[in-house]
Amino acid sequence: MVDGIILKGIGGFYYVDIGNSVIECRARGLFREKEIEPLVGDKVSIRINKEDNRGYIEEIYPRKTMLNRPPIANVTQLIIVMSIDNPKINLWFLDKLIVAGHNSDLNIIICINKSDIDPIKSNEIVSMYKEIGYTTIRTSTKNHEGIDDLRDILRNHVSVLAGPSGVGKSSLINLINPSFKLKTGEISKKLLRGKHTTRHVELFKLDDQTYISDTPGFSSLYINDINPYELDTYFIDINNSSKKCKFSNCLHINEPGCNVLIDVKNGKINKSRYDNYILILNEIKNYRRF
Ligand SMILES: Nc1nc2c(ncn2[C@@H]2O[C@H](COP(=O)(O)OP(=O)(O)OP(=O)(O)O)[C@@H](O)[C@H]2O)c(=O)[nH]1
Ligand SMILES: [Mg+2]
Ligand SMILES: [Zn+2]
Structure with missing residues (x-):
């Protein structure tokens, strides 16, 4: 038996990172009987079949946190990404994501991306949220502003990037680790918004303690259980x-x-x-x- 972490799940297969390699696994029928579904981010114990190097998930360790949308376990940090323009920054959605992050007990980081388009306005927003007390960074994937800061912030966390389509989430992850080569999308010229390029939930490993997820859309958030x-x-x-x-x-x-x-x-x-x-x-x- 080996311990690992689920990076993605597709069609009943789970891809489990065990440190030096990723093993394709199925879940034991036992989980289905108990109606437990393994989630991306789950820490699991697997048994590897020596013949074909595939595995079975034998145990799911208790979850520290659990997000429903996107469905990911053990996330510790929410990086809220907004672009200053194209698409235009939406402070209502930003504040709502902050509430959702608090509601899930996550460490919250506000990332204002595309600062190259409007450095002055980016500064205003960053200053405003810093003054309130939030950790805020200014980034650009065009001139690489703030990318080292972002890398530091990610360290030793399981982070999810959330924000509207087209703000540059996948582009940021690609800069953090160019080997990931995530698909990025053009902004629709007519609607000036993104086209929901990222469509499935996956965790990317930066090092043994550091994982990051590029979430699709993240438009529906669960905040309705708040008193x-x-x-x-x-x-x-x-x-x-x-x-x-x-x-x-x-x-x-x-x-x-x-x-x-x-x-x-x-x-x-x-x-x-x-x-x-x-x-x-x-x-x-x-x-x-x-
Ligand atoms: N000017 C500028 N453009 C950027 C920056 N970051 C990303 N872009 C562009 O914005 C577009 C959308 O980027 P993506 O990384 O696909 O956006 P996303 O947030 O992953 O979008 P979804 O996957 O649809 O949720 C691409 O054309 C990028 O080249 C930036 O810092 N400055
Ligand atoms: Mg994307
Ligand atoms: Zn009052």
């Missing part, structure tokens, strides 16, 4: 300010003595952050009504 009264704790800035709200169950909509509303007015909290908080709050509340 509306706890949503403010997923926004560093709003959470800090809310400690001075008059009521402890303040949702910061229009309650008397709401300190968050005061801080939005005096500019301590960025208006776009507050607006996105309200949008996400309404989304969660609507979901709960059904």
Whole structure:
């Protein structure tokens, strides 16, 4: 028996990295009976058949974390990738991904890519999120800005890259390790958005402790299990300010003595952050009504 990690699963076969090679495995029927499905990222124990060098997954070790969309186990870090332009940066989606990352207990990194297109605006966004307290980097696959920083950030983590189609996720991974040769796509000239070039979930190994996944789209995120009264704790800035709200169950909509509303007015909290908080709050509340 050897331990390994599942890098990808296709048509009932699982490709398990055991350190010096990748073994094609099937899962034991036992898992199907128990309705356990091996996931990309699972740490597993496999038995290798000497004749054909194929294997069977015998055991799945307990998962530290589990994402549903994309389905990956043991992820520790979420790298949220947005391009400053082409496609245009979407702060609502960025804030929503931050909430989703917190909700899955992941370390969160904000990566503003394509900084070559508009360095000044990239700086503004990076400064804004840094000031709030997030780890933020500026990258470009054209002039290689920030690529070494990104490499440092990835080290000793299992990271997923998430963000809209066409922002440059696959291009970034290819720069980190050119041997991967991931397919990248052109931006549609008419729609100015990506064409969902990456279509399956796969983990890439950078070294024994470092893995990265290039996720398809990542457009539907699970945030609906969040308690509306706890949503403010997923926004560093709003959470800090809310400690001075008059009521402890303040949702910061229009309650008397709401300190968050005061801080939005005096500019301590960025208006776009507050607006996105309200949008996400309404989304969660609507979901709960059904
Ligand atoms: N100007 C500029 N273009 C970039 C940069 N990074 C990527 N691109 C271009 O953006 C396009 C889309 O890149 P991809 O890497 O395929 O984007 P993706 O995020 O993987 O897209 P999906 O797989 O569809 O989710 C390609 O034409 C890249 O050459 C960058 O830093 N600057
Ligand atoms: Mg891609
Ligand atoms: Zn309040």
